[in-house]
């Protein structure tokens with residue numbers, strides 16, 4: 001096993017995924033083999049476990065490996081040539097920015113939301129409620145979840161902020177973000193929890209309780225991070 005340490009640069013997880021993929025191509029690992037644990041890979045490559053987790057998610061999307069929850073990552077039979085999605089941002093970095101941007105969004109939404117804005121936000125929660133019980137509609141659930149955050153941004157009435165926010169949310173259609181979300185949303189409890197948090201945030205906005213709204217939003221985004229990385 002001779003994976004090399006990786007320096008600090010952009011799209012770290014892509015480089016990690018490439019290294020692991022190369023190791024598999026060189027037959028250091030064969031189909032059915034179990035890869036080293038996240039902890040071992042993290043020590044070997046001298047990178048955080050969050051980056052390893054992202055790299056493994058990329059490899060899983062590409063059907064290079066299968067991640068079995070509570071067990072480990074297994075090399076799969078090669079089906080096609082491997083292509084990396086290099087435009088994709090680190091989900092970890094995305095979340096880091098969203099915590100701040102969306103705190104600002106709820107603050108301004110409290111000051112400026114129109115009745116129509118509130119109805120638009122409510123409609124996304126209604127969509128979540130309808131899709132909640134149906135495992136075949138996780139796609140739909142995911143879309144309403146994103147729409148909630150978009151409608152909230154619109155309530156700030158600030159076009160610059162809306163553009164910034166949309167650029168963050170468009171990333172949610174990127175494969176890595178989507179992949180991690182869909183995995184989390186397979187759990188009914190996770191879907192219910194997301195709906196519950198969206199309702200809480202909306203209520204705090206309606207009650208013009210800025211402190212509570214910001215606190216709930218911060219928790220909501222950081223909760224995602226915890227679900228992805230722990």
Ligand SMILES: [Zn+2]
Pocket residue numbers: 145148149194198220
């Ligand atoms: Zn949300």
Ligand SMILES: [Zn+2]
Pocket residue numbers: 193197219220223
């Ligand atoms: Zn939570």
